Amino acid sequence: MVDVSAKPVTAREARAEGYVRCSRAVLDLVAEGGLPKGDALAVARIAGLQAAKRTPDLIPLAHPVAVHAVEVDVVPVEDGVRITAAVRTADRTGIEMEALTCVVVAGLTFVDMVKAVDRRTVLDGVRVTAKSGGRSGDWSVDE
Amino acid sequence: MVDVSAKPVTAREARAEGYVRCSRAVLDLVAEGGLPKGDALAVARIAGLQAAKRTPDLIPLAHPVAVHAVEVDVVPVEDGVRITAAVRTADRTGIEMEALTCVVVAGLTFVDMVKAVDRRTVLDGVRVTAKSGGRSGDWSVDE
Amino acid sequence: MVDVSAKPVTAREARAEGYVRCSRAVLDLVAEGGLPKGDALAVARIAGLQAAKRTPDLIPLAHPVAVHAVEVDVVPVEDGVRITAAVRTADRTGIEMEALTCVVVAGLTFVDMVKAVDRRTVLDGVRVTAKSGGRSGDWSVDE
Amino acid sequence: MVDVSAKPVTAREARAEGYVRCSRAVLDLVAEGGLPKGDALAVARIAGLQAAKRTPDLIPLAHPVAVHAVEVDVVPVEDGVRITAAVRTADRTGIEMEALTCVVVAGLTFVDMVKAVDRRTVLDGVRVTAKSGGRSGDWSVDE
Amino acid sequence: MVDVSAKPVTAREARAEGYVRCSRAVLDLVAEGGLPKGDALAVARIAGLQAAKRTPDLIPLAHPVAVHAVEVDVVPVEDGVRITAAVRTADRTGIEMEALTCVVVAGLTFVDMVKAVDRRTVLDGVRVTAKSGGRSGDWSVDE
Amino acid sequence: MVDVSAKPVTAREARAEGYVRCSRAVLDLVAEGGLPKGDALAVARIAGLQAAKRTPDLIPLAHPVAVHAVEVDVVPVEDGVRITAAVRTADRTGIEMEALTCVVVAGLTFVDMVKAVDRRTVLDGVRVTAKSGGRSGDWSVDE
Numbered sequence: 001m002v003d004v005s006a007k008p009v010t011a012r013e014a015r016a017e018g019y020v021r022c023s024r025a026v027l028d029l030v031a032e033g034g035l036p037k038g039d040a041l042a043v044a045r046i047a048g049l050q051a052a053k054r055t056p057d058l059i060p061l062a063h064p065v066a067v068h069a070v071e072v073d074v075v076p077v078e079d080g081v082r083i084t085a086a087v088r089t090a091d092r093t094g095i096e097m098e099a100l101t102c103v104v105v106a107g108l109t110f111v112d113m114v115k116a117v118d119r120r121t122v123l124d125g126v127r128v129t130a131k132s133g134g135r136s137g138d139w140s141v142d143e
Numbered sequence: 144m145v146d147v148s149a150k151p152v153t154a155r156e157a158r159a160e161g162y163v164r165c166s167r168a169v170l171d172l173v174a175e176g177g178l179p180k181g182d183a184l185a186v187a188r189i190a191g192l193q194a195a196k197r198t199p200d201l202i203p204l205a206h207p208v209a210v211h212a213v214e215v216d217v218v219p220v221e222d223g224v225r226i227t228a229a230v231r232t233a234d235r236t237g238i239e240m241e242a243l244t245c246v247v248v249a250g251l252t253f254v255d256m257v258k259a260v261d262r263r264t265v266l267d268g269v270r271v272t273a274k275s276g277g278r279s280g281d282w283s284v285d286e
Numbered sequence: 287m288v289d290v291s292a293k294p295v296t297a298r299e300a301r302a303e304g305y306v307r308c309s310r311a312v313l314d315l316v317a318e319g320g321l322p323k324g325d326a327l328a329v330a331r332i333a334g335l336q337a338a339k340r341t342p343d344l345i346p347l348a349h350p351v352a353v354h355a356v357e358v359d360v361v362p363v364e365d366g367v368r369i370t371a372a373v374r375t376a377d378r379t380g381i382e383m384e385a386l387t388c389v390v391v392a393g394l395t396f397v398d399m400v401k402a403v404d405r406r407t408v409l410d411g412v413r414v415t416a417k418s419g420g421r422s423g424d425w426s427v428d429e
Numbered sequence: 430m431v432d433v434s435a436k437p438v439t440a441r442e443a444r445a446e447g448y449v450r451c452s453r454a455v456l457d458l459v460a461e462g463g464l465p466k467g468d469a470l471a472v473a474r475i476a477g478l479q480a481a482k483r484t485p486d487l488i489p490l491a492h493p494v495a496v497h498a499v500e501v502d503v504v505p506v507e508d509g510v511r512i513t514a515a516v517r518t519a520d521r522t523g524i525e526m527e528a529l530t531c532v533v534v535a536g537l538t539f540v541d542m543v544k545a546v547d548r549r550t551v552l553d554g555v556r557v558t559a560k561s562g563g564r565s566g567d568w569s570v571d572e
Numbered sequence: 573m574v575d576v577s578a579k580p581v582t583a584r585e586a587r588a589e590g591y592v593r594c595s596r597a598v599l600d601l602v603a604e605g606g607l608p609k610g611d612a613l614a615v616a617r618i619a620g621l622q623a624a625k626r627t628p629d630l631i632p633l634a635h636p637v638a639v640h641a642v643e644v645d646v647v648p649v650e651d652g653v654r655i656t657a658a659v660r661t662a663d664r665t666g667i668e669m670e671a672l673t674c675v676v677v678a679g680l681t682f683v684d685m686v687k688a689v690d691r692r693t694v695l696d697g698v699r700v701t702a703k704s705g706g707r708s709g710d711w712s713v714d715e
Numbered sequence: 716m717v718d719v720s721a722k723p724v725t726a727r728e729a730r731a732e733g734y735v736r737c738s739r740a741v742l743d744l745v746a747e748g749g750l751p752k753g754d755a756l757a758v759a760r761i762a763g764l765q766a767a768k769r770t771p772d773l774i775p776l777a778h779p780v781a782v783h784a785v786e787v788d789v790v791p792v793e794d795g796v797r798i799t800a801a802v803r804t805a806d807r808t809g810i811e812m813e814a815l816t817c818v819v820v821a822g823l824t825f826v827d828m829v830k831a832v833d834r835r836t837v838l839d840g841v842r843v844t845a846k847s848g849g850r851s852g853d854w855s856v857d858e
Contacts, residue, residue: 004783049430059251061180097251124269128262196636200339210636231575333489346622390533394487406570495778495807497720669826695733
């Protein structure tokens with residue numbers, strides 16, 4: 001684990017995204033509120049938010065970071081749902097892993113909520129899209 | 144949470160897979176054992192294994208399941224690494240979510256181990272590939 | 287910790303309830319969907335459900351129990367919300383503590399969601415209302 | 430989750446209380462040290478203390494807070510036990526939820542320790558009694 | 573992780589022990605109830621009991637096991653305290669690791685409770701002393 | 716729990732060590748990479764690293780500390796393996812307990828990895844060897 005104790009406390013943000021590809025039938029049930037296990041979008045959001053706080057429990061070399069804000073959205077798109085997360089902290093190291101953990105756990109929770117209807121879902125395209133703050137400076141995937 | 148208390152205890156298995164797409168530079172460092180944070184493949188495997196046991200902590204409507212076996216591999220492929228997990232139990236409900244959780248946490252751990260070298264990694268193609276046991280019978284993604 | 291290894295696996299259920307007393311202003315905002323932190327009823331339900339699975343982590347002498355079903359409701363009543371939980375298992379010991387843990391964490395989550403609007407909420411009347419299965423037989427608080 | 434990254438680190442305290450109503454028989458056994466499961470007051474105190482540290486794992490929108498001090502008491506009163514908690518931190522957001530979580534888990538642990546003797550216990554009157562520090566200033570329930 | 577799903581559920585027990593070597597001053601304070609942080613023996617026992625249930629979270633290749641009974645003692649001896657644990661289950665694999673985890677966490681908790689008085693404590697002699705049940709049969713360290 | 720909220724944030728380090736005594740047969744298998752459960756040294760290191768972050772979950776009166784660096788080694792010696800840990804933070808209280816927790820969990824993980832070959836392993840000599848930073852100043856076991 002890299003030593004970050006001498007790094008300054010600075011404001012940092014990381015953004016990540018991902019997709020769950022699923023069937024039309026799932027998206028229709030989501031739109032109608034007809035899924036047997038309940039509101040998949042809401043449960044996925046909350047699960048993602050909570051998972052962001054569990055990141056150092058899951059990723060062996062991740063530092064504990066004081067998660068100061070999490071925004072997570074799970075929004076239907078043409079062939080599934082798009083998950084986006086923005087995580088902020090004032091701490092000594094970055095929080096990309098928190099943003100990614102938020103996205104994958106929100107994604108898997110969506111998969112769990114719909115798997116009785118569609119067992120062929122795929123979690124795809126999970127990546128960091130932007131980060132700011134810290135020594136390495138601002139960065140966005142579009143650069 | 145679906146009531147599974149009246150379902151019989153049966154042997155069940157689930158298999159899942161996923162990919163982390165990364166740069167040639169990362170794969171070369173993995174091959175040489177030259178990554179600054181250490182052996183990314185080994186750390187990813189162990190993190191995935193442990194995460195399989197944490198699934199009901201992460202996925203709100205997932206039942207606690209007695210995880211009786213986990214096999215996880217993280218293997219370099221042309222444009223990244225392929226992660227595969229096989230999870231087995233003798234319990235009252237399926238363990239697809241355990242297999243998927245194993246894959247995504249192994250994948251994110253790999254991302255964490257290499258992110259100082261490549262910040263454009265993508266976790267892709269995470270899906271259940273096969274399951275056996277339980278009321279819904281055997282199934283494979285190739286059917 | 288009482289030794290339950292020689293007890294038979296039987297179907298068991300426990301029900302519990304509790305109340306969060308809060309202001310009219312809170313209940314109006316809940317009804318309108320106008321709380322700044324989001325849907326307090328939905329977040330409370332999910333938090334309660336997840337907490338039921340964490341019971342042995344929280345209550346030192348509680349046995350790990352295979353939680354096979356959780357139903358939790360958080361429903362507005364005249365002076366607050368009523369929380370009810372029903373938890374089921376097929377295991378060697380009772381799950382009253384799981385039902386109670388579900389109720390208190392759902393209750394505190396509701397408190398957290400509304401505390402910017404009402405800092406005088408009170409969690410009240412948390413108790414087991416019924417249990418069935420196991421050696422001690424069926425029981426209800428109305429007996 | 431509200432963004433607190435730009436708030437200053439300040440000393441903060443929260444106090445909370447609650448009651449477990451129980452039978453005379455339980456209180457006599459507590460006084461005599463005759464409960465079959467052991468010292469209910471001591472176990473409840475320790476469980477409450479540990480739970481304060483687990484608050485962000487339990488309450489979805491609670492921020493991780495550096496818990497710098499916890500005092501918890503579980504004291505017999507006329508019709509049960511009174512639980513009080515005082516929690517302190519130097520951090521960017523309040524710790525009322527930590528104080529409340531401490532009280533409810535101490536309370537449920539007491540319930541668990543005595544439930545073989547009294548299955549009609551009730552956890553009651555759980556509320557924040559005072560807070561100090563932070564932007565919203567000092568406050569006490571008696572105001 | 574070794575596959576245990578096909579093994580039968582049988583009653584199993586494991587016993588373990590360990591020592592914390594500490595100064596005479598510590599033992600005198602323990603005897604008088606004069607330690608600044610409180611009752612070190614009681615807190616160590618409860619911490620050990622809870623840790624037994626967390627074993628699969630800590631030991632990567634340990635299977636989740638249904639912990640059905642834990643007995644833990646922390647008893648002053650000539651040059652420190654002796655910790656003993658007995659853990660029982662009816663499950664598909666052994667629980668030696670649960671007994672050992674109970675002993676080491678009880679031991680470290682004792683160390684934590686007394687470290688302001690004695691910073692030279694040593695945790696020593698942690699080992700399994702007996703096991704029974706399961707395919708490999710009964711065994712004791714004295715054989 | 717001692718109140719540390721008014722203490723300054725300072726750089727702190729703690730070092731700890733311990734031993735697992737095991738048979739020649741185990742050491743030979745470790746050297747050859749022939750253990751049935753895999754690379755015991757690598758798994759033990761990762762488990763120790765992760766456990767350092769879990770310390771306040773395990774030790775009731777331990778404060779949550781921002782673990783900023785962990786180094787852990789598990790090295791074969793004549794009659795077993797020697798485990799060393801160095802943990803660093805910039806926080807308000809010491810991290811000796813994190814260093815000790817790292818050592819014992821690395822040690823028990825090694826025990827778990829080799830117990831099919833040697834059931835008579837002993838975890839021994841676990842102690843803090845040095846600390847620096849904080850009010851009580853620098854200290855080493857050799858003084």
